[in-house]
Amino acid sequence: MTGARGAADGPADSAGPRAGGRPRDPALDEAIILATRARLVRDGYSRMTLGDIAADAGTSRPTLYRRWSTKFELVADALDYGFRKQRDQYDIDLSSLAPREALVEAVRRVDPAYFNPDAMVLMGNFAGEVIRTPGLFEMLRKHAVEPRVTLVENVLGRLQADGAVSADLDRHTVATMCFGSYFGAFYRGDRREEIPESVVAVLWPVIAS
Structure with a gap:
């Protein structure tokens, strides 16, 4: 790389x-x-x-x-x-968290700006380079996108194992939606601090067992 x-x-x-x-x-x-x-x-x-x-x-x-x-x-x-600085933030200890709180925390950490306040602008710049320099976008996808989305998928998997959420839940789609919510908020001018609780408030009644 x-x-x-x-x-x-x-x-x-x-x-x-x-x-x-x-x-x-x-x-x-x-x-x-x-x-x-x-x-x-x-x-x-x-x-x-x-x-x-x-x-x-x-x-x-x-x-x-x-x-x-x-x-x-x-x-x-x-x-x-930057990726190495972020790596230790991609794990969540569920032992002291209620299931719903664990998902809220996972959604909070999927925020691209959780570590770097300029991440949304940086990602937009790299998306604009996808034709000229595709290697940059692949680098960003591998190291900045997938670890965050996988974090949410893993938390959902552990909640499934505990019986807290539906066993047939599509973890990939839910995690992608959580990640995408930050981009929607960014372009609409919404406050990113409110996203974790707002997203889980909508999701939880649908996915909880």
């Missing part, structure tokens, strides 16, 4: 010495990554340039090119940075 580096080797972890060179500076790597994420939101993938990112991060283009040889590689690592 990330060219020369795998998904587990994000820029914040690559501070070791390079062959024949000086050790990488993790603080500079992270500054470049954060500048890239900001540019992705503000300019989109096609319009942003490595020169702009270098200037935003307070470094030079040669320094940036020594770390990432292409814009796609840099963006892949910038996205991976």
